[in-house]
Amino acid sequence: MRTIKFLLQKEFLQIFRNKGMLPIIFMMPVVQLVVLSFAATYQLREVNFHLVDYDQTAASRKLAQKFQASGYFNLKSHSHDVDKGIKLMRENEVRLVLVIPHHFEKDLLSGKPTSVQMNIDAVDGATAGLIQGYGRSIIQDYNAQVQPQIKNIKLPKRQGINIIPASWYNPNLDYINYMVPGILVVLVSMIGTFLSGMNIVREREIGTIEQLNVTPIKRYQFIIGKLLPFWIIGLFELALGLTIARFGFGIPFVGSVWLLFIIAGIYLLVVEGIGLFISTITHTQQQAMFIAWFMMVVFILMGGLFTPIESMPVWAQHLTLINPISYFIKIMRMVLLKGARWADVQNLVGGLVVMALIILPAAVFRYRKSSS
């Protein structure tokens, strides 16, 4: 016990005297959590559009005005040349070119069909879909407004299905609630993996590993001494992040925070085990970093944080079974936002336990081999 205590003392001393590192460990995650959580949304804000109005009548102006007034579109410029609009789109100045044809008003008033052209920059398909949706509904609205004024046709009473949407757990579709727990997981994992990943290899690169090897420290004591400090820092960061989530962002915690911390304890063992394992198979900090970075990016981008796992092809969905980040993100969201209990998450936790049981012994085993 005493040996471990001294080892811990040494590790903490080393961490806290490195003044360049402290802000990276403690400040950077907080700043990123607070700032970046706001970025992850597809919500449509004002889209700049270019108007080509060949008709120049009261009716066409009113339609353009309706686009403006919707709050989704902003009239950036207008001309009498579609090509000019397309050129602006290539310059990324506008994302919609709205074309109103000649005789728009005349056709409309005489009851003939007429059409309005929407040219949408579809490079970003999801946004293009939204632009199309909003645009269509504005035109439809306008149409419905104008129609009764034109002819006195009696619209038959139409039957219809009433669609009542309901969004549970997050009625306003507020993406902040969803992103904050996920980004917090990523930040905690990065700190855990990178720090432990560089640790042993650093001792090796500097040469101090030899000194440790000749001391009477046992292997398990050494590993515990390397894991425990970052485990504590990881849990501390999680607590810090959750405090910000609760009181800064006002995210309601539906489930049990204690359950979350117990699971986080297991999870941190997994990510640190991965870091430690990388540390034992590499020779320089540079190599260790490249590999740790590579795994982190893969885990993060394929973990269902930003794009849904459901959208991935099936083989990629299977890959998430060995991705600890995807497990913990799922657990965080289930417990915090939906109030899931132990029974709901036990399978996921089981997965994490299995990972810990594989990676930790592997790291210890590799360490023995490399130090002999």
Add this chain to the structure above:
Amino acid sequence: MEAFKGFIIKEFKQIYRDKRTLLVLFGMPIIQMLLFGFAIRNEVENAQVMVLDASHDQVTRELVNKIDASKYFTVEGEIQNYDDIKRLFQKGNIDEVLVFENDFARKLRRGEHPSINVITDASNPNLAQLIQEYSSSIIVDFQQRIAADQYPPKASGIQANVNMLFNPQLESVNLFVPGLIAVILMLVSALMTSISITREKEMGNMEILLVSPLRPGQIIIGKVLPYMGLAFVNVLTVLALAKWIFQVPFRGSYVLFLLESLLFIFTALALGVFISTRANDQQTAMMASLAGLLLPTVLLSGFIFPISSMPWPLQLLSNIIPARWFLVIVRSIMLKGSGLLLIWKETLILAVMTTGFILLSVKSFKVRLE
């Protein structure tokens, strides 16, 4: 000049003799492109739906079949009790529950408006929004088909004529693969140089460099140049993957694309060197370039989430992310076939950033030991 040449040759040798690291540097971008290019999608496929059907008549069955038949949804089964929904969502496997009112078909025939409750698990709001939209449009479609059987279509009125330019199929590959090129090049390049100078400090070689006749500017250029070659190989491989594996259309000029890529990797490498001159040990340098660049680059570059959707302070902040500008350049050249005239602004910004990073590095390069 002689000394400078010698220094550059030394740098080249040092990097190219470490075969293991080289393999990692060339292999990583390829594997990442392949994984992410296929896996990062934001379309919905086979979202899992449960049905609570109080009427069980022909209309509701037809509608459920129609939803099951679409590629967006898979109907998993039926539940009997409204209270079951909560349990289902908590387990987390079901994305949506459709609740039909009783006497659905009869009410519809009588001209009433029977309702369908479309309940989504909105703990993922982005996904919930999408599947909400998809199911509504299927229901509206269905309803229009029934209506069309009874009333002839209207002859007058405005039709919206939609043209999806540059990406008519709305394929998310065409959005994400060009984005991946920018993100991967940014991160790999900055990572490569971020430890270049700190490593010399930590290893104790700094004294030797400092007593040599090399000026700080020359040392920095000498550190960046060998990596330009490496990074350029990465440019070629990711471009080849984009073109032949993901079949993203390439409508612009290859020469322009390669020149812009050179400029961009130079920006990223210079940023790495800047981090390197500021940090005192490799660990700090790497943490800064790894943990500090990863999320901001992914989130603020517009790679996954459009910049126009962000709140305005973040839109402002995104201006200092180099990948944001290169992303616009890549998408414009590849998908819109734009020439330099249309993207000169982004190019200029990257050039200014590069110069800035180099100047800052030279300035923070300490010529004395502490």
